[in-house]
Amino acid sequence: MRRFLSILSATAFSAVFSATLLPGAALAGEASVPVLVPLTGFLSLEGTSQRNGAVLALKDAPAGVAVRSEVIDTGTSPEAAVTALERAAGGKVTAVAASMLGTQMLAMLPLAQDYGIPLVTVSGTASITEQNNPWVFRFFPGDAVTKEAHARYVTEELGKKRPAVIYQTTAYGQSGKAHLEQAFKTLGVEPVFEEGVDPAAKDLLPVLTKALAAKPDVLVLHLHSGPTALFIRQAAANGVAVPIVAGSAMHQPSTAALLEPAELKGVCAETAASPISGGSPEMEAFTAAYRAAFNAEPDAFALGQYDSIRMVLAAVQGGADSAEAVRKALSGGTHQGLAMTYKSDGKGNMAHSAVIVCYDGASRVPSITKRYDNLTGVVTGMVK
Amino acid sequence: MVAALLAYALLYASPYGLRVLTVAGVYALAAIGFQIVFGLGGALSLAHGAFFGLGAYATGILGSQWGWGFAATFPVSLLVPLLLALLVGLPVLRLESHYFALATLGIAQVVHLLAVNSPALTGGANGLPGVPGIVLFGWAVPRGLPLAAVVWGFVALGGLLAWRLARGRWGRALTLVRDDPLAAGTLGLDVGGLRLAAFALSAVYAGAAGALAVHTQRVVSPEVLEFPVMVSVLTIAVVGGRGRVAGAILGAVLLLHLPEWFRFLERSYLIVYGVALLATIVLAPHGLTGLLDRLFPARPAPLPKPEAPSGLAIANGPLLRVEGLTKGFGGVRAVDGVSLTLKAGTITGLIGPNGSGKTTLVNLISGLETPDGGRVLMGSADLAGQRPDRIARAGIARTFQAVSLPEGASVLAAVAAARLERDGSIAQAEAHALWALERLGAADLAAKPCAGLPAALRRRVELARALARQPAVLLLDEPAAGLTDGEKAELAGHLRAIAATGTALLVVEHDMGFLLPLAGHVLCLDQGRPLYEGPPEGVRSDPAVVAAYLGEGAR
Missing domain, CATH: 3.40.50.2300 (Response regulator)
Known part of the structure; x- marks a missing residue:
């Protein structure tokens, strides 16, 4: 029952969050970032971490960036992931926090390229950055x-x-x-x-x-x-x-x-x-915020996804007003995240520590x- | 339903809606195949997901690694599961119900393990990306409406073929194999052949669906071989309506859309999804198509004109000779050196105490048991040990001690099952079936469902079914059990009429008051051995029969 209530409360939180426009002195930009992660199936624990990291980053969006988002469960099948991406692509999308499951990522890549949507993920497995697809960004060391x-x-x-x-x-x-x-x-x-x-x-x-x-x-x-x-x-x-x-x-x-x-x-x-394990005041603040929001302990997947969305939002704040502009910012920029410094190696591998x-x-x-x-x-x- | 889907696809569906519709089409095709083996054939094949995956991998490997196009990969994706089904079907289809399900589950597990552990061929657990899209006659089918149209085009083709098969003689025969395989065999139907054909055909459908699935997601990975695919197909078949093509389509459309409607609930959608499924099964235990049938019952089809089968020959002389038939079960000799001759136009009574070997003898003659020794001669042909359907085709029909009729069928359909192997069409089989019912004064039952018929009428219908075979030899296992005296008298009249046409009857019965006036010859068995053979008049006075069976009070 506790687990059920926890799920419901997280759902409610997410629903409220998805409708929230974060206030800012002046609107620097809008970001629509659907979160497509495995919340059910054998990767539900890791997928939930991913979701929480993304949601926390979107909740703490930089000043002036308005955020829209929805969380969609991809399960663990490639088919469900593609369907989820197709659903998300129905509206204007800045970037997608995409599943950490390699086979799902491989299935989503062609569609992301067709629609021109950057996929930011913490998938460490599979050759997702070796498909010559410029729309994938891996924020977790492979x-x-x-x-x-x-x-x-x-x-x-x-x-x-x-x-x-x-x-x-x-x-x-x-x-x-x-x-x-x-x-x-x-x-x-x-x-x-x-x-x-x-x-x-x-x-x-x-x-x-x-x-x-x-x-x-x-x-x-x-x-x-x-x-x-x-x-x-x-x-x-x-x-x-x-x-x-x-x-x-x-x-x-x-x-x-x-x-x-x-x-x-x-x-x-x-x-x-x-x-x-701490290590810096920022890291400890992140951990505290995570615990407060989700009543759970954060892991590297949550942090990696948090860092990735922060980089996307920083790009939007910096003027990236389209998916293509965000892709360019991710491809060419450097982001000082909480876990490490992220920079693309030219293939979308952002994490090297x-x-x-x-x-x-x-x-x-x-x-x-x-x-x-x-x-x-x-x-x-x-x-x- | 087709019009509604078409209107939705053309007028309302977004790219996302078309994607869901496309995936629903893939699963509809897989479920149509499953309806053949599970719905019609009654075999819970848990290898269906493996066949789906094999089709997917055939397309995935050939398309992404070898650069083959759709025109080449698609036929191979049908062929590979077909060959595996034929290979494994022969041994596993001999297994009964849950053993068959477990064996097919084992096949699926082996195929899955092979896919995961053969990375050089299959890409291992990561799978293979870069599967090309469908190219038809040089036209690369784009995502969205064109892809949905192509997938649903295959669904339409596959559905039409399955629908025609299901409504035809093959489908009816398969249904009887599902409902009563023993009876099906004794009605001349090749039970093994029908099951194998259904298993193989279902594999072809699954392979086609797997191939289309891979083309829609452009990557193949072990998930296509995992149990959730199988569970989805099974759920679609059950929720849609077992054995129905429309059920497969309805079920697939509903089950693929249902989770999408509740996606906003994140992982809680599974709870709602589960409740919705449970509610569907509780409210519509026979599936959505069953519910529709209940709400909007179809008008009963008009009865055909009764028609006597041609070639009804009245034979003379001995028709069946049983020589030294023996059968043992472990240390028990159930039938021990029994010989008898059934002559045209005669009625032979077979009596004896319980466990004396009467039913075993009938089973040996009709092929349901294999004799250890002895011969069963029809003319010069020895039928001993042959399959029931071959024995039935040789001219032997039988009824069972416990009447077994397909509960979901009408009386006419149940009797017409006896003619499926002989007649060229369902209409012809039903015309002949009505003739058989008419001969037994049961034509008025034709449109009634078998379920709920009283015992006497069930025996009548079963006798009509056997009679519809136009048998040279008719074996009846306790045909008067449970009948009133009036019904017994009526039955005796019918049996005499049947014998008068030249058919040789062997009647197993305990009711001497019914049997002895009816039979011209009686064989009494005790512990598998003949105890008495001769005219019925001598039965009551034979000391051995009295001692072993009738008792002193019967004199």
Whole structure:
């Protein structure tokens, strides 16, 4: 019931918000930014973060920018995403906060190009910025970036040379595994174990046992939220001493909430950002505002989407009065966001930084252990 | 309905509305195919989503990776699911109800796993972007109204074909296979062949829909193979009206638009959507088309003129010889070396205590059970172990101890099912069926539904159905059970009349008062073995029959 009420209140908030014209001394511009994200299905947690980040940014629009928006659930099918985009394209659109699901993005790209609508997303997977489509902007480091940080932390900081890689048999998992493989290869490290796990698997002890049999010196995970928590719980329950460096799903507060702090001791994870870890007054203000608005903890997806919409709105404030003008501003501009500085690499990849967070075993709030900036996805360093 | 859709598409629909309409068309086509295998054939194929996905992947791979055009990819998208359906259909269609559903679900899972884990071919979990649009005769069909028109053009073609099939002999036969596969076989229908054809044809529809789906979204990914696609198609079929082409279209249009109407509720729309679906199913348990039928009942079609089937031959001499027939179930010998001869124009009584093997013997002769040994000879042909439909075609018809008639059919349609394999049209089959009903004085029942008929009339209708086969040999399993004395007398008259035309009758019965005056010859079984064989007059005086079956009080 609490969940239902929470959904209803968020819906009501959104409905009110969508009709709001934010006042300003003088109207610098109008922005219509539909939010098309997966609110149902296996990505509902992450999609809700995306939605909340976008909604918060639109609510805090810069002075003089009037905002219109509606939130549409895309589910997890490409078909529903295209339909949602077609629906949104019925009116004047400045930009779209688009789904983080790679297959949905791939389906939306041709339509976005036809209509000339910039898609701003936090999708880190799939080759969405390799389709020669000038209308897509990724505000979350792609796997090429995050997996470089992931592999470098494992090899350069921890000095591990026998990683066991456990990934998900989904687009997210397969993409991450491919980039990890490449990054480790460049660093001169060969995984001693690699195995894909179905996201529906209810027991990960078999794969953990198999991985340990290969005598790894580190367990490298690239799993979704639920499986990440399950793996770490089972590893803790079985007294596994091999360190775990997980994928970005681990940094999500909703993942940590599934575990006891003691189970998290020593676990690290890569991510684009960790808002709840603080780091600056602006970040703490964002986290406080997020908690107040949604009664939830923000994660990197929320922050990435927040930053992306802020950049769109800044462009509008700066005079971008059409979708094409916004596209140009996103393509050529630089934006100092809360998570990092965003600038397109010419293909729409805006995010080039990643961080490693680690848990101390006393709380579910991780600390930022290592920051990697200006990553290109091409690993040049050699293992120590 | 077609006019309303057309008017909406041409006059009111926005690009978004046309997009939803286009996707509804894709699902309508898939659901029309599902109506064939599930609605008409009664087989809950959970592989339908996999066939949809296979069609999608065939188009996606060939279009985006090999650069093939629509003219080449579309036929391949029909062919690939068809071949898989034929390959897997033979083993899985032998399974019963839920086992069949589970097996087909397994097929879908395997196909999905293959797609996800073959990234070199399928793009893996990411799928393949860059699928080209539809190009027809050099014309690249643009999004919006033209694409919607093309998709709905396929729906119209597919719908028309399915509608004609459903209303024709094939559809009627498939419906009987759904309602009573045992009876269907004994009426000369090739149950396995019909099921396989329905399964394969439904796969072709699903493949076509999958291909069109990929052309509308320009990317193919494993989502097209996932269970939600299957659930959507199943829901469309049930909500629209099982087995009906119009149901598939209505269901698809409603179910694809319903979530869109509630999108503003964000994720809460699922609650409203679920409630709306539940309300539809509660208010219209037979689907939207069923509700429309109830609100606006169709005028009953006029009855055909009764017509005697041609070639009714009166044979002489022995028609059926059973020699040393045996059948065991585990350690029990249900039928143990039984022999008998049925001669033209005679009535043979088959009696014995419960469990003596009477019904098993009838099942062995009619092909519902396979004998362990012995022969069933019609002329020189040994029918032992052959399929029921082949035995039925050889001239053997039967009725069942528990009368089974398709509840949703009219009496005329139920009896006409016996003629589907022989007659060239439904009209001809119904004319012959009415002749059979008339012979048994039941023509006035023709327009009535089978559901709700009293037991005596149900037995009469079943006998008419068997009679409509014009059998040389008619096997009746307890035809007088549950009848009043008057009804029994009437039945006896009918059976004598049937025998008078040359048909050989084997009547299983417990009521000696009914059977002994009727039969010219009696065989009594006990524990699968013949206990007595001879004239009916000798039954009551035979000490073995009295001891094993009739009891001392019967003398």
